[in-house]
Structures are given as structure tokens and as C-alpha cells.
Amino acid sequence: MSEYILEMKNITKEFPGVKALDKVNFKVKKGEIHCLIGENGSGKSTLMKVLSGFHKYGSYDGEIIFEGEKQQFNSIYDSEKIGIITIYQELALIPELTIYENIFLGHEIKNKGMIDWNKTTSESEKVLKKLGYELDTSKKIKDFGVGIQQIIEIAKALSKNVKLLVLDEPTSSLNETDSENLLRIVKELKKQGITSILISHKLNEILEVADTITILRDGLTIKTIENNENITENEIIKHMVGREITDIYPKRDSNIGEKLFEVKNWKAFDTKNERYVVKSANFNVKKGEIVGIAGLIGAGRTELAHSIFGNPDDYKISGELYFEGEKRNFKSTSDAIKTGIAYVSEDRKGNGLILDFDIKTNITVANLKKIIKNKMFVNENEEVIVAQDYRKSLKIKSYSIEQKVLNLSGGNQQKVSLAKWLFVSPKLLILDEPTRGIDVGAKHEIYSIMNELVKEGMSIIMISSELPEVLGMSDRVYVMSGGKITGELSKEEATQEKIMVLAVDY
Amino acid sequence: MKKVLLALLAIFAVTIFSVDVGIVLPTKDEPRWVQDEARFKSALNDTNYSVEVLFSQGSSAKERQNVEALLSKGIKVLIICPQDAVAAAGTVNLAKKAGVEVISYDRLVTNTNSVDYYVTFDSVEVGRAQGRFLVDHASGKNNPLYLYAGALSDNNAFLFFQGAWEVLQPKIADGTFRIINSTEAQNLKNKKNLSREETSKIINQITTDWSFTVARRKAEDNLTRARRTDKGNVFILAPNDGTARAIADAFKQDRDVKSYYVTGQDAEKASIQYIISGKQSMTVFKDVRLLVKDAINVAQFLLKGVKLITPQAYDNGSKMVPAIQSEIQVVTKDNVKKILIDSKYYKDSDFRW
Amino acid sequence: MFNEIGTLLKKNIREYGMYIALAIIMLIFSVLTNGLFLSARNISNLFNQMGYIAVLAVGMTLVIVIRHIDLSVGFGSGFLGAAAAILLMNHNVPVLPTVIIVTLLGIAMWLVIGFLVSYIGIPSFVVTLAGMMVFRGALLVSTEKSGTIIILNDTFNIIGNGYIPDFFHGEYIHITTLLIGVLIVLFYIYSDIKSRNNKMKYNFEVLSVPVFIVKLILMSSIIMYVFWILANYNGLSWTVVIVLIVTLIYHIFTTKTALGRHIYAVGGNPEAAKLSGISLNKITLFVFGSMGFLTALSGILYASRFQSATPTAGASFELDAIAAAFVGGASAAGGVGKVTNSIVGAIVMASLINGMNLIGVGISYQYIIRGAVLVAAVIFDIKTRSKAS
Amino acid sequence: MFNEIGTLLKKNIREYGMYIALAIIMLIFSVLTNGLFLSARNISNLFNQMGYIAVLAVGMTLVIVIRHIDLSVGFGSGFLGAAAAILLMNHNVPVLPTVIIVTLLGIAMWLVIGFLVSYIGIPSFVVTLAGMMVFRGALLVSTEKSGTIIILNDTFNIIGNGYIPDFFHGEYIHITTLLIGVLIVLFYIYSDIKSRNNKMKYNFEVLSVPVFIVKLILMSSIIMYVFWILANYNGLSWTVVIVLIVTLIYHIFTTKTALGRHIYAVGGNPEAAKLSGISLNKITLFVFGSMGFLTALSGILYASRFQSATPTAGASFELDAIAAAFVGGASAAGGVGKVTNSIVGAIVMASLINGMNLIGVGISYQYIIRGAVLVAAVIFDIKTRSKAS
Numbered sequence A: 001m002s003e004y005i006l007e008m009k010n011i012t013k014e015f016p017g018v019k020a021l022d023k024v025n026f027k028v029k030k031g032e033i034h035c036l037i038g039e040n041g042s043g044k045s046t047l048m049k050v051l052s053g054f055h056k057y058g059s060y061d062g063e064i065i066f067e068g069e070k071q072q073f074n075s076i077y078d079s080e081k082i083g084i085i086t087i088y089q090e091l092a093l094i095p096e097l098t099i100y101e102n103i104f105l106g107h108e109i110k111n112k113g114m115i116d117w118n119k120t121t122s123e124s125e126k127v128l129k130k131l132g133y134e135l136d137t138s139k140k141i142k143d144f145g146v147g148i149q150q151i152i153e154i155a156k157a158l159s160k161n162v163k164l165l166v167l168d169e170p171t172s173s174l175n176e177t178d179s180e181n182l183l184r185i186v187k188e189l190k191k192q193g194i195t196s197i198l199i200s201h202k203l204n205e206i207l208e209v210a211d212t213i214t215i216l217r218d219g220l221t222i223k224t225i226e227n228n229e230n231i232t233e234n235e236i237i238k239h240m241v242g243r244e245i246t247d248i249y250p251k252r253d254s255n256i257g258e259k260l261f262e263v264k265n266w267k268a269f270d271t272k273n274e275r276y277v278v279k280s281a282n283f284n285v286k287k288g289e290i291v292g293i294a295g296l297i298g299a300g301r302t303e304l305a306h307s308i309f310g311n312p313d314d315y316k317i318s319g320e321l322y323f324e325g326e327k328r329n330f331k332s333t334s335d336a337i338k339t340g341i342a343y344v345s346e347d348r349k350g351n352g353l354i355l356d357f358d359i360k361t362n363i364t365v366a367n368l369k370k371i372i373k374n375k376m377f378v379n380e381n382e383e384v385i386v387a388q389d390y391r392k393s394l395k396i397k398s399y400s401i402e403q404k405v406l407n408l409s410g411g412n413q414q415k416v417s418l419a420k421w422l423f424v425s426p427k428l429l430i431l432d433e434p435t436r437g438i439d440v441g442a443k444h445e446i447y448s449i450m451n452e453l454v455k456e457g458m459s460i461i462m463i464s465s466e467l468p469e470v471l472g473m474s475d476r477v478y479v480m481s482g483g484k485i486t487g488e489l490s491k492e493e494a495t496q497e498k499i500m501v502l503a504v505d506y
Numbered sequence B: 001m002k003k004v005l006l007a008l009l010a011i012f013a014v015t016i017f018s019v020d021v022g023i024v025l026p027t028k029d030e031p032r033w034v035q036d037e038a039r040f041k042s043a044l045n046d047t048n049y050s051v052e053v054l055f056s057q058g059s060s061a062k063e064r065q066n067v068e069a070l071l072s073k074g075i076k077v078l079i080i081c082p083q084d085a086v087a088a089a090g091t092v093n094l095a096k097k098a099g100v101e102v103i104s105y106d107r108l109v110t111n112t113n114s115v116d117y118y119v120t121f122d123s124v125e126v127g128r129a130q131g132r133f134l135v136d137h138a139s140g141k142n143n144p145l146y147l148y149a150g151a152l153s154d155n156n157a158f159l160f161f162q163g164a165w166e167v168l169q170p171k172i173a174d175g176t177f178r179i180i181n182s183t184e185a186q187n188l189k190n191k192k193n194l195s196r197e198e199t200s201k202i203i204n205q206i207t208t209d210w211s212f213t214v215a216r217r218k219a220e221d222n223l224t225r226a227r228r229t230d231k232g233n234v235f236i237l238a239p240n241d242g243t244a245r246a247i248a249d250a251f252k253q254d255r256d257v258k259s260y261y262v263t264g265q266d267a268e269k270a271s272i273q274y275i276i277s278g279k280q281s282m283t284v285f286k287d288v289r290l291l292v293k294d295a296i297n298v299a300q301f302l303l304k305g306v307k308l309i310t311p312q313a314y315d316n317g318s319k320m321v322p323a324i325q326s327e328i329q330v331v332t333k334d335n336v337k338k339i340l341i342d343s344k345y346y347k348d349s350d351f352r353w
Numbered sequence C, D: 001m002f003n004e005i006g007t008l009l010k011k012n013i014r015e016y017g018m019y020i021a022l023a024i025i026m027l028i029f030s031v032l033t034n035g036l037f038l039s040a041r042n043i044s045n046l047f048n049q050m051g052y053i054a055v056l057a058v059g060m061t062l063v064i065v066i067r068h069i070d071l072s073v074g075f076g077s078g079f080l081g082a083a084a085a086i087l088l089m090n091h092n093v094p095v096l097p098t099v100i101i102v103t104l105l106g107i108a109m110w111l112v113i114g115f116l117v118s119y120i121g122i123p124s125f126v127v128t129l130a131g132m133m134v135f136r137g138a139l140l141v142s143t144e145k146s147g148t149i150i151i152l153n154d155t156f157n158i159i160g161n162g163y164i165p166d167f168f169h170g171e172y173i174h175i176t177t178l179l180i181g182v183l184i185v186l187f188y189i190y191s192d193i194k195s196r197n198n199k200m201k202y203n204f205e206v207l208s209v210p211v212f213i214v215k216l217i218l219m220s221s222i223i224m225y226v227f228w229i230l231a232n233y234n235g236l237s238w239t240v241v242i243v244l245i246v247t248l249i250y251h252i253f254t255t256k257t258a259l260g261r262h263i264y265a266v267g268g269n270p271e272a273a274k275l276s277g278i279s280l281n282k283i284t285l286f287v288f289g290s291m292g293f294l295t296a297l298s299g300i301l302y303a304s305r306f307q308s309a310t311p312t313a314g315a316s317f318e319l320d321a322i323a324a325a326f327v328g329g330a331s332a333a334g335g336v337g338k339v340t341n342s343i344v345g346a347i348v349m350a351s352l353i354n355g356m357n358l359i360g361v362g363i364s365y366q367y368i369i370r371g372a373v374l375v376a377a378v379i380f381d382i383k384t385r386s387k388a389s
Ligand SMILES: Nc1ncnc2c1ncn2[C@@H]1O[C@H](COP(=O)(O)OP(=O)(O)OP(=O)(O)O)[C@@H](O)[C@H]1O
Pocket: A015, A016, A018, A019, A020, A038, A039, A040, A041, A042, A043, A044, A045, A046, A047, A089, A407, A408, A409, A410, A411, A437
């Protein structure tokens, strides 16, 4: 038997209009952690979906050899049967079902044809404990945040007979601590002899855990390299994007003005779930400033952002909000927008964009009145101009502004989302995880845009779970924990350690 | 909240204590049965029996529910006009089993021994009256005849059509009438006694579904199809008043229709107005008061334990059911005042003369 | 102990909500009818009246759980009833083969519907609206020859009209029925104790002994009371037996089997279910197939009850079934809905009609009140749900 | 030039799909009826027959776009028609106030429905199912006294039966109608040229001159042909005028105004729309309010056409309106659906009934064929859509 547990040879996969994979070769050694990297849309997820049988045998060209044998998977069920377990980029959990039901979904523990719920429960608890978690498994998934959900996904994988574990961007929605925890688990599994394929855009993690790295670009295998001390991030980036990026966080000369925005004694109570999502927040933003908000998952940063952005979730709110020195009371999101605030959502697919609509309608939807003529009708010609301008200035890759955003890659979707909010000409732009799940090239472009914007006098609040990004981009950093702002750090003071200390401070 | 509900229900409550006579009528969707309800209520005001009227809304299931509710309340006499004469058999059997006397009202429940009496207008006779009216007003040959019928799902529609066909068919065969709008009827024009299946075929084509919408559309489409020579002075068999008005409206709008005779039945107020205005030619008046009076008379005797002997009897497939038959009357513009107003069935002021 | 009961109630208010609503309605009608509503005879009637809707409601629940709807079950049921009548009367097919053929026919037809919905991707609303028209037409064609088709077959007709025989010939009371009640209670107590012990083996939290006993006694008395009432009239009807069996099977199926849980997974998040290796298309086919099976059953129950097949049979059954499922807490957003609750929903709606009939509420107001109660029930459900979570 | 036309067709096949389907159906019936189907008189009838469904279909399209459904419009329309009849006949209210009161009543009632759907969060299916029952009851109550209420008011009755006057008293042809046709064509040409020039000002790509002229001539001829046909019978009926105006207003509203766009945004992704500052609740209220307005209009058209209000008025209109919208390509997944296409969908379904009536197809088969065509049309739509994208 060869040293490779998996060999994928000459895999070609086409979608109508796109060649997602072009004769890709991909080999994974037994027992290693193999990282798969590449720009958005380079074909990583597609390759893994071919491997798992999500894309059926016959819908692609090429062959898959697992443990020395040729495989023809007709469904996910087939690949799981022989030990290939995939955790997809889109989490595969059912919100209305309990943890234990989710963990054993698709491979239920049966006794005389009936599901043995007691055993299911105790087994679920066992797997979770193995991962270092003790949870009430009879709670529904919808009661947990993404961090826990990701852990449950892993528990689900481990509850199966797993030989090869595929993780598609498991850490993209996790913060530092949870990411580390997860990587620790992956290394732990390696010790137990489980091979892993890990897809990630976070190069630091990759260098930390990978034994081997394969880089994809535009559906082609670019290179497979052993991970050793000689490899640098810059080198990998060069292979990924095909050019060199010297500094991911571009330099900027701050030109900070007077206070633009401030909240005092801010509290938000979620009446549906009967808990405070924001317990206490006092913070401000100055003109031309980028303010970072760091914190762990569940710290309440998104909720804080929503609560100041006209409160679309109908929290019960108390406290004061000042904008340009005046006390404001937003009755609705549209009030907030009118005042000059914009919010780019962390979840571009879920609540950021209308995926079935084209680029131009998405860009103008939040501020149609800007292109109204005769006080009544939308000027569609003007709309086209606007969209084309943004497409050019933000370098949105698409064949036209009439393309559905559904078919754009993550980075480009993020840019459309950004364009939509720039079109409302905000004075304060709130970016929630602006670079989640997007590749370094696109990240760099977004950072550059941010710099441009503050140079023009806009203020930015950047919520981010990636500490390097927070440190690299912010003029000032607030840290949130358990619904409270637990500290403020100036650019000079801020370090990873100090932020972490505040982030776990309750 | 609970109090409000209680109060609300109490308002609609007619009576909760035991009821002597239970009446179940087919549907409130057809104005005809609303009239029956009103007449029953006013007739029973004069007696000291308690009654309750329930509607089945076109469903045999609801009808059974209604009967069961009435039985639970301990009625002694059930007056029922079945939604479906066949499907109601089981329902009246239940009543009989509970010791209740059953009067079949207007429509005869078939294939059961549980019916004690039948009070009726003869539905076949209604059709005959409609046919006769058209025949009486036709002279010469080749008069265009348009046929319409009730719903395929309603057995009465078959009885009406059967009666009308009986009278019309010879006149079609001898060339007095020419059927314009039904190829199926045309094919069977030499057959006097149609089988159920043959009638079905015809009704399938000329049905109004008892609906205005369908009736008017069908009339308009028939007129589109008809040649100019198929129009002129036309004769229309319309099964009841509602459809007659819808059909008449369509014919009135056609430039090539010079005059029309259109039948109807039920003497609905709306149609009486049409007759007065000359837009509908006739309606078959079934004086519901007579039927109601007969039904109540029988019921009162039954409550007193007296069994009536009736002059007639109908075969319902299981037994000969003693029957009391009421006369129907043909109402036209000429006699409308005499028949409906002078008899106080309607008020003079209900209409614009 | 009272504390424990308190938390128990709070935790499960969502589930008990339904039962509370039913209790309130029953109470009101009992008062308004001087107890007539709860009389043996009336309760027995009530159950028999809703049999053919109840089985539809069970199937509809699953259809709604996977985010679909089925408007075709009404006339579909009417048509399948007519098919049974034709087989029995025109072709002299015996009862058992008739029932089997009609059931298979129902399944086959609904597999076509399921295929159009899943593989072709037409919205279920459209497919079943079309199905409604087609079945309506087909029903008219089937009854064209003879009008309403009379079914003269006692074995068949007993399904919808008969009661189980009393082997003990009780004079005033139906002893077999009582006995079945006792057996059910014993089985209930046995399985509840077993499941509690099982849980204790796994060291899970369980109810404390006194609370557990209170629960057992309460539930047992309710069951016994219902059977007592039924035994006081004619005993258990075959309709009730069939509905009970269907409910039991579907209850176990949906809560205990993998396939059953997969249905809820698909309803809760189709994409995620797919990634967990569950085939959406197959689940959809299955759920519609089951709907076809139950529609056939409903058609048979109805035809048997009326000993005939009428041209209007089935009209608007679909709306009653859908209303029952929604009143029972099924959610149009998918993934939520219990078959047992839908049965309770069906009882609620049937009680309403029955109660109003007893009081003598006119039909016009009956419609208005039914509409109002439907909305009220769902508001109640939404409110208790948001409080519970 | 032919190349350009080719790409044009390919790009817009989705939109033309509907028209192609309509053309096919019309062709088939024309052949089967020896051209009768396309006769002046029949086309005129066809349009008048579908007026009250067409306005409902327009409103239903928006309801479907925001992922809801409205089952209450049928009996709602019947009830509002009865309200009009009662005002006119029992209270001697003149026509204009009657129309205004009924319209306001419709809007008010549907705002309640919209409120229950949006603010309270009950599924629209449930609310409108309840509404259906309530309106049915209310309609029965309204017509209880006198049965069918006959409307003796010529002004009112002309809405559903009359034609616009011919000021020029053409003997064989309705000159005013022709004139209106010409005006519409002129306006169409003018605005198309203006929009083309406008685009050129922005340096956008536009059709080449020959192709543009071909398009203008084609569209103008179709419009003129329809008006010519109508002019050959009685001219434009008031019903058609009303439907045209409603369609035009809603078309402009949905495609050109911010509010219209917001409706589609809410349908496309409610969460995203909310975060874009669009109030879901207000949009939902608005869409149902508009449905109420159109339901009132439909009720008036129907009552006027039949010069009366009957206890069954409106039964199953909702299904016809929903079918029209779906045949017109509205998507149950939300965000997709054009009012103009729904009108075409309504014409398709009406043509079917009309054509089958002309041929003399029996009612049973009519139901079956309508169901089949409904499914076929939606499959066709799905297929052309997936090809187009
Ligand atoms: N189901 C599909 N239909 C059409 N195109 C698809 C589909 N799935 C993927 N693609 C296309 O295939 C290409 C590769 O996509 P894939 O999801 O594999 O990228 P990726 O490397 O995982 O990107 P990311 O880092 O953003 O997750 C992209 O151009 C994408 O748009």
C-alpha cells in the first residue's frame, strides 16, 4: 500500500459556464494534516465536494483512490461509509433539532429499527467530552452560537467512523481562542491516526498545523509543498494570488478629527430570548478614525452593532446615543441610515445581500431615493452608472453589473455589500467581520478601500475576530466580553495578549 | 377572554334545551333554502313546539353531523332535505334507530326503510313545466333552442332535465326546435327516455354548475359559436332562477337575439324583479309555505302519535313512502301579482313595478 | 414537588397549550349545552365525525413539516372513495383487494405529485392545486354513469359505521371497550416506568417519584375517562380504532425512526440535511407517498361512512386538514409539527362545529366563529411558543 | 440584424415564454374552432369574463412576491360586492360614494389581515384561510334577508357590462376604441424612442436602428390588432379599461418606484431588506392593503357584471387568481413575479375555459385539462427559466 491514503487524479469539474476544477491532482499522506489553500473561487470546496460524493461520480472527470482502491461515490453516504467525513463550509446543522439529534443525523443509533434515544444522548455527551465540552445535548442547535456549532459539527464527524476528516474553513467564523481550540483538536486527532484535510484562509494557522500544503488557483493545482521553517507567508501568498503582496495591512496616515459618534450606558435586552445581549457599552468614534471592536464569539458585538443601527431586532434599549454632538433616538434602521450610519453585515449571504438579484439592484436598494427622478420614479440609467462606477472602483469581478450576486465569489460578494453601503454616503461605516472567509488578495483590497474612506473623512467601526486585522488596521481598539465593553486600548497599547485578557474578562 | 367567548356564544344560541323537531336543509348558498328556513320559522311560531334548523352546506358529512347533533338534543321528528339522496340513507337510519320519525322534505332519501313520509313538489314536474312553457310559446319550425342544466353533482339537476326533456324531445324530433348548444343532446334527439349515462353526457356539456359565473360564460361562449341564423327569436331552458338571470343577461346583450324565452324556478325575489322588468319569462313557483305546512302538519301528528294516511306514495328503492305532494305554479309577468303578491308570499314594496 | 410540577409545566407549555385550548373549548360547550356536549353519545359522534379528516391531518402535518402544502387531498379522497365504490359494485371485487388496490392507487398518484414537486421542482401549491382540479374532474367522470354510487357491502360499510363487537355482551356498558382502555393504561404505565428506569441507567435526570406517580395517575384517568364514556355508548367504533392505530404508527414513526427524524431535518434546514447525506427528493417522495396512502384511507372511511360515493365527496377536506395541522402547532416555516398535536387540532375544530350545532348557532355565524377560533388558536400557539423558549 | 434579434430573444426567453405559451394555446383553439376563437366578439367576451380575476391576480402577484398567499380574496370579493349591493339598494347610496366606501372597507379589512401576518406573525395561509371562513359567513349574513340582492342601478351595472361610448358613432366599427388604440401606439413609440435617446445620452448599448424599428412595428401592430378586433365588436368595455389602468399603474409602480422595488427586495431576502432600512411590517401591510383595494374592485366588477350579489359570489376566485399568478411565473420562493405576466397568466387560464366551451368539452374534462395545463405551464416556465440563466 502506498503512503497516500488519498489520491485524486486529473479531477475536472464544470458548472454551466465555469470550469471550477481543471485536471487537479491532489494527494494526501496517511496520518498528516494537509492544508488546502487558494483564493476565493479557486475550487477548494468543489474539490472536497467531489471527494465526498456530494458531486456524484460521473458528474466530474478523473479518479479518486482511497486506501489504494478506486472509488465511485454516488452520495455522501457512500464516502462516509468508508471513512471520509466532511465538515462543510456551510454548517450542516438543523436549528430546530437538538444537539444529540444533530450529531447522529444520518447515522442514527438504532435498536430493533427504532432510534435508541438514551444511547444517542449519552454517546453525544461522550464525544463532546472527548473534545473538552460539556453541554446540555437536549438543547436545540438554534440556541448556540457558531463557535459551539462548529464544535458540534466536529463531534458529529467523530461520532462516525472517521479515517479522513475534511474541514472546509472551520475557523473562518471562529475567534482566536476557539480557532486555537479547534486546531488543537485537529492535532489531537492526528495523534490518534486520523488524517485531516484543512481548508483555510488564515495563513498563520496553516503554517502552524500543516504538514503539507497544496495551493489551488483558478481550478488548477499550483503547487504542493512540505511545511518547514523555510516557508514564509509571503511565499504562499505569491503562489496563491500570482503576485507579491508586500504588506497585507497597507500603511495610512491617520487624520483624526472631533468626536462623531458616542453611546453612553447602552443596554439592549432581547425580549424573545429574555436576556441582555448588550449589558453595558460606552464608547465613541472620531471623525476619520478606524475603531476596532475585538472579542470572543458571543461577546455581543453584532448585537451591539444592530442595536445602534436602528435596532432591527426589536431589542429593548436603554442609554444615550450621540451623533455629531446631538442626542439621537433611531426609531428604525432607515432613521439610522438617514442620519449617516451604514452597517455591512457579517453574514453577507444570510442578511447582507439579496442573492437572487443582480449587482446593481443590490447596490442601490438601501438608498433608492438618491436616484429618484420626478420625485417618484427610479432612474434606471443613473442606476447603471452608479453600479458601473462601484464595479470599477472596488474592482468587483463579474461579467456585468447584471450578474446575480449568487454567482459571485465570497470576496466579490463582500465588495458588493460594501458598495451598497458606500452608496448611502455614510459618515460612520460599521463593518462586521469585513474579511471573514475571503482570501488574502481580496482582503488587501478591502483594507486599501478602508484607508481611502477614512482619508476622505469617513469613520469606521470594524468588528473583527481576527486579532492581526484588529491590530493592523485600528486607530483604537475596544474589547467586548459578555455583552460589556471591558476595555479600550490605543493603537500603541494594543497587543494580542492585552486584548485576550480583556476578552475573557467578565 | 373566556367570558367574552361565553357571551358571544350565548348570543347565537337559539335554545339548548330539548328540541322537538329538527330540520336539516341542504345549503344556505342557494337562496331557495333560505326561504324555506324563514318559512319554517314563521310557521312554527304559531305552534308550541320547539324547532331547530341546520344547514349542510352541500356536504353529506356536515349533514350527518347536523343530524347527530339534533339526535343528541333529543328531537322526536326529523325533517330532512338531503344534500345527496343516496348518501343520506345511513344518516336517516341513525335517526330511525334513535326512535325518531323521519320526514323527507322536497327530495326523497332513497334505499332506506327509515323514511316515514315524503312531502314534496315533484321535481320532474318542475322540469316538465319549464319544457311546457317553451313548447307553448313556440310556433313554426326550427326555433333555436338553448339548453342549460344544473350541476352534474346534483341529482335534482337530472330530475329537472329529465322532466324538461320529456316534453321538449318530441318537439325537437318533429323539428319545432333546433338544439344549438349541445352536440350530445343533438345526437340523442330521437330518444325520449334517456339513461342516466346519456343524461350525464348532455349535462356535462350544458352544465351551469348552479353558478352564475359558469352560466354566463357558457351562454356567452355558446352565442359566440352560434351563427346569426341560430339566433333571432330563441328559446332557453334555464334550470333555476339564478342561472336564468345570468343567462338572460348574456342573451340580452347579443345584437342578433331579437327575443328570448327563458325559464327558471324557485321564484327568487331577484327573478321576480326580472320577470316584472321583462328580462326573465317565467319561473316555477314552489310555494314553500305549502310544503312547510304539510311537513309541520305531519310532524305534529307524529308528535301526537298519529299516523297519517296519504293519497300518494313514492318508491324509494326500499319501500313505498307515503307522500304529500304540493302543487307547483308557473309564474309569468301576467300572473305574478296574483300568485305572489295577493297570496302575501312577497310584499308589493319589495319590487319596482 | 409543586415546584417540580411548576417547572415541568413551564418547560412544556408549548405542548400543553394545545390541550389547554381544547379543555377550554370543551368546558365552554359543556356549560352552554348543560353537559350535553360531554355526553357519551356526543363524544362518540364527535370522534366518528372527524375520522376521515384526522387521518388527512396526520399526513398533512408531515407535508407541512417539509415546507409544502397539499390542496389535492380533498377531491383526491373523494375520487379514491369513488374508485373503491366502483371496484366493489361494478367489478365485484371483494373488500380486502379493493382496499389494497385503492391504497396502492393513492400512493401511486401521490408519488407522481411528489415527483413533480421534488425532481421537477414545481411548487407544491401549484402541483396540488392542479391535482385538485384533475381529481375533481376524475370524480365527476367516475360518478357520471350512475350519479351517486351506492355501496351495498356490509363488510365495507362497517369500516365507517360499525363498532367493535363486545365479546362480553355487557348490557349497559361495552365491556371490550373498557378492557381495551385498561390494557392501554397498563401498557402506558409499563412503558413509562421502563423508559424512566432506562434513563436512570444512563444517569439522566428523571422526574421525582411523587411527581412521576401524579403524572401516571393523571394521564391514566384521562384515558380511562374517555374509554368509559365511549363504553357507555356503543363502544369503540372502527373509525376510532383506525385513527388510533394510524396516529400511533405515525407517532412512533416520526419520533423513533431515522426516516421520521430525517423528515424533520429536511423541514428544518434542507441544505444542511442534504449535506448530512439525506436525499431531499426521496424524503419529499416519501412524504407525499404517505399522504397518498392516508388520502386513500380517508376516501375509504368517507365512502364507507356514507355507504356511497357522491360527486361532491371530499370538497374542502384539504382545508379542514390544513386547519387542524396549523391549530395543532405545525409551522409553515418547516421542521415543526407533531402528528399527535394535529389530531388534537382536528378534535378542536370538530368540537367547535359539533358544539355550535348543539347550541344551534346558525351556519353563517359558524363560519365566522370557526375563522376567528383558527386565528385565535394560532396566536395562542405563537405566544406560548415564544414564552417557552 | 438577425443575429441581434436572435440574442435578444435568447436573453429574454424567460419573459417571452409566457407569451409563447399563450400564442400556442390561442393557435390550437383557433384551429379547433375554425377561427372562432380569435373573432372580435370572442376576444371581447374573453377579456370581460376575466376582468374580476385579472385585478385579483395583479394583487396576488405582489402577495406571492413577498412570500405570502391570500386565500381570502374569493369570498372577500363576494362579501364586498354584497356590501356594495346593500349600500346601493337598501341605503340608496349613490354609485360613487358606494364605490369609495366599499374600496375603503376592503383596504381596512386587508390591513387587519396584513397586521396579523406582519406584526403578530401568523402565517398568511392561516390568517387568510380564517379570513375565507369569516367572509363566507359575513356574505351569508348579508344575503340572508333577501337571498340574492338584485342591483337596479344602471350606472353601477355599466361598470361590468357596458362599453365606452363611441363619440363618432361609427356604424360598423367603434371609432373611439380605434382612436384610443392609435393614441396608445403613439405614446408607446414616443416613450420607447425617448428611452432609447436617454440611454444613448448615457452611452449605453441600444438596439441598432433597423432592429429597433422592427420592434416598434411589431409591438404597434399587435396593439393595433387587438384594438381593431375590439373595435369590430362593441369597442372597449369598461371592464377592459379598468383592468388596463390597474395593470398600467401596478406595472409602473412595481418597476419604477422605490416602494415597488422594496416589495421585491423584501421578497428576495427579508433579512437583508430589513437591514437595508426597509420595514418588513410596513411593506407587508402595504401589500395586503393593496390586495384589499383590488379585492374590493373585483367585488364591484363582479356584482356589477351580474347586477346582483349572491351568497356564493367569489367562491374559488382565489384559486383562479393564484393559478394566474403562478402560470405567469411568480415564484413561491419570493422575490419573483411580474404583474403584466400574471395578467397574461389570467388570459391563458381564461382562454382555456373559453376555448373548451366553444368546442363543447364537458365540465369533467374541463377540470382535468385545466389542471394539466396549469402544471404544464409551470414546468414550461421552469425549463425556460433554467435555460435563460
Ligand atoms: N453549484 C455550483 N454551481 C455553479 N458554480 C459553482 C457551484 N459551486 C461552485 N461553483 C463555482 O466554482 C468555482 C469554485 O468554487 P468553490 O466554492 O470550490 O471555491 P472555493 O475555493 O471553495 O472558494 P472560497 O474560498 O470562497 O470558499 C467558483 O467560481 C464558483 O462560483
